[in-house]
Amino acid sequence: MIKNFQKETCPLTDYEKDRLVPVVVACLSSRRGSSQAVNSRQLLMHHLKEYMVDAARLRKVINYIRTKGLIKGLMATSKGYYIAESREELEAYLESLQGREQAIKELWRCIRKQMNSLFPVPKETK
Numbered sequence: 001m002i003k004n005f006q007k008e009t010c011p012l013t014d015y016e017k018d019r020l021v022p023v024v025v026a027c028l029s030s031r032r033g034s035s036q037a038v039n040s041r042q043l044l045m046h047h048l049k050e051y052m053v054d055a056a057r058l059r060k061v062i063n064y065i066r067t068k069g070l071i072k073g074l075m076a077t078s079k080g081y082y083i084a085e086s087r088e089e090l091e092a093y094l095e096s097l098q099g100r101e102q103a104i105k106e107l108w109r110c111i112r113k114q115m116n117s118l119f120p121v122p123k124e125t126k
Helices: 014-028 040-047 055-067 087-118
Strands: 074-077 080-083
Touching: 014 040, 014 055, 014 080, 040 055, 040 080, 055 074, 074 087
Parallel strands: none
Antiparallel strands: 074 080
């Protein structure tokens, strides 16, 4: 779990694994190519409206599907979720993920510097 986001990032519940994962897998398995992309809002409003799930937990379900390899090559872009049609598409997506990782690391570095400036660690007195 991620601190301050416990509800959103806690492990999947039995309900989510048993009921939501199969439905989301069924919805996304036919989404091959960017022209077939579907975003989370569309999934929630059209495919999952009778299920108890919000956008944050849907992202967690999709992350589970992707990390467990239940749908190989499932990408997430500004167009939505879809299955890559080529190695080149996945290579570009990996570059995007790496860029996001580097941006988060840089933000972490800057916030840590700000913290140390705002709230310096007291020096030990001898």
